[in-house]
Amino acid sequence: MKSYKLTYFDFDGGRGEPVRIAFHAAGIGFDDHRISFAEFNETRNAMRFTCVPVLYVEDIEVTQSNSMLRYVGKMAGLYPEDDLQALYCDETMSAVEDLMQQVVHTFGLEGDELKAAREKLVDGWMTTFIKGFDDLLQRGGGEYFADNRLTVADIKVFVQVRSLRAGTLEHVPTDLVDRLAPALVAHEERIARDPVVTAYYESRA
Ligand SMILES: N[C@@H](CCC(=O)N[C@@H](CS)C(=O)NCC(=O)O)C(=O)O
Secondary structure, eight states, rough: OOOEEEEEESOOOOHHHHHHHHHHHHHHHOOOEEEEEEHHHHGGGTTTTTSSSSSEEEEEEEHHHHHHHHHHHHHHHOSSSSSHHHHHHHHHHHHHHHHHHHHHHTTTTOOOHHHHHHHHHHHHHIIIHHHHHHHHHHHHHHSSTTTTSHHHHHHHHHHHHHHHHTOOTTTTTHHHHHHHHHHHHHHHHHHSSSSHHHHHHHHHH
């Protein structure tokens, strides 16, 4: 068995959390290396792309959260074997990344500038992506994004929708997803109840 260490921020969201859930689902122990923002700033220049998450497989540094999620997801049985379903799964995960990139553009802004940027984001990219995720969910049959079962795509979207509905982004209404895509809310609640996900959070309690 290889040794794994996942370096990411110390919160239950973002790009690192789906990988942690997938590791737990796979029954693979890993060093859950949680760092503060201050530690990140001190150490980021030593990271290949100066970003987290970073996964160390033995002592090999690997970046890119979706690649990690596919790798661990395969070991957990949470990645489709069928090529078309794998394509649907990948499309969904890539779309989450694209949305996150749009959100990142508003980080570091303050006051009126932040408010204006977030309002523009809500009416623009966020609306586009939330409706797009709804569309992808319907294509998957309405309950899951691919393979008619839980995959890493569901876990990735679940983490983001939960975070949006929890109000982690200032000036983004907590009922935005509820208003635009009730099916995505039902999906978030379904995935939160999934034994794979509940087992992970019970292990953290
Ligand atoms: N494509 C990369 C993006 C990684 C990334 O942007 N990570 C964020 C944290 S979620 C980061 O390190 N941001 C620091 C910064 O951009 O200054 C991935 O999917 O892992």
